[in-house]
Amino acid sequence: MTAHNPIYLLNSGKFGQESNRLNIQHDLFLELTSTLLPVHIAEELPDEPRIADVATGTGIWMKAVNKSLQSSGKSSVLLDGFDMDTTKFPSPSTLDHNIRFFEKNCLEPFAEEFLGKYDAVHVRLLMYSLKEEDWAPAVRNLTTLLKPRGWLFWEETGYPSWISIPPSDAMHKLLQKDVEWARQKGRCLRSPHNLPAHFQEAGLQHCDWKDYSTFEKPELSQAASDAIARVLLQAVLGIAEQGGMEGLRTEDDAQRLANAVFDDVARGHEIGFSMRWNS
Ligand SMILES: C[S@@+](CC[C@H](N)C(=O)[O-])C[C@H]1O[C@@H](n2cnc3c(N)ncnc32)[C@H](O)[C@@H]1O
Numbered sequence: 249m250t251a252h253n254p255i256y257l258l259n260s261g262k263f264g265q266e267s268n269r270l271n272i273q274h275d276l277f278l279e280l281t282s283t284l285l286p287v288h289i290a291e292e293l294p295d296e297p298r299i300a301d302v303a304t305g306t307g308i309w310m311k312a313v314n315k316s317l318q319s320s321g322k323s324s325v326l327l328d329g330f331d332m333d334t335t336k337f338p339s340p341s342t343l344d345h346n347i348r349f350f351e352k353n354c355l356e357p358f359a360e361e362f363l364g365k366y367d368a369v370h371v372r373l374l375m376y377s378l379k380e381e382d383w384a385p386a387v388r389n390l391t392t393l394l395k396p397r398g399w400l401f402w403e404e405t406g407y408p409s410w411i412s413i414p415p416s417d418a419m420h421k422l423l424q425k426d427v428e429w430a431r432q433k434g435r436c437l438r439s440p441h442n443l444p445a446h447f448q449e450a451g452l453q454h455c456d457w458k459d460y461s462t463f464e465k466p467e468l469s470q471a472a473s474d475a476i477a478r479v480l481l482q483a484v485l486g487i488a489e490q491g492g493m494e495g496l497r498t499e500d501d502a503q504r505l506a507n508a509v510f511d512d513v514a515r516g517h518e519i520g521f522s523m524r525w526n527s
Pocket residue numbers: 253256258259270271274302303304305306307308309330331332333336352353354355371372373374377
């Protein structure tokens with residue numbers, strides 16, 4: 249089932265395609281940032297931590313955190329994943345008993361049973377989901393899940409850091425469509441630079457952020473280029489599915505625009521990005 253978010257683009261394409269993309273890019277993110285949680289958050293977790301992952305997708309981050317915390321001696325971790333789209337959730341039979349999944353739009357209030365229950369709330373990648381005016385309410389809503397002294401940890405990227413070296417005409421052409429669509433739908437084009445202010449406005453304390461650029465790790469060049477090309481493909485597929493715009497009406501148009509980007513990557517263009525950790 250998929251709850252309605254009229255502006256979200258990336259759940260289009262063949263069944264499994266988006267889940268596969270998310271799982272592959274998770275490995276890239278981990279290589280980029282080296283750890284799953286900021287050290288100061290990991291160090292403050294109690295012996296029996298309870299963690300929420302909002303907009304969890306396939307739950308790949310929760311599964312990895314589960315393994316990592318268990319191997320560091322925290323055997324009683326409890327992880328709850330929330331997403332408006334349940335189609336990417338793994339089959340319950342494949343799950344460890346301490347990982348649960350719930351259908352949830354993160355802009356709507358959480359049920360009483362979840363309020364004030366989590367030592368950490370994690371979010372990764374809502375830049376394609378939220379309108380400009382949704383970010384502040386989303387941050388406020390997520391803070392309702394936190395225990396006193398709990399941490400909100402939000403990983404986000406955005407157009408300001410997506411760059412091809414040397415510049416790619418194909419990527420520029422595709423980005424023009426993606427960004428124009430985002431502008432028409434009222435999405436924030438400055439993400440993730442909008443987040444620190446929303447954290448402060450929500451009353452969160454000891455706020456900090458750190459950027460991880462793929463250009464600092466040349467060994468990630470190919471994977472980073474592929475990750476951006478793949479998310480751009482999902483975006484233009486979504487735009488075509490939602491009615492499209494001039495030069496991008498059909499799945500074939502979307503595929504053609506994205507193939508030109510993949511071709512540039514194959515010719516040696518390096519596409520990089522930064523992931524910002526806000527906590
Ligand atoms: C780019 S994916 C990232 C998934 C996961 N966090 C990861 O990093 O692998 C964004 C996810 O947000 C979900 N999503 C979009 N809008 C949402 C909303 N308003 N409330 C809850 N989930 C939402 C989508 O269904 C999708 O699974």
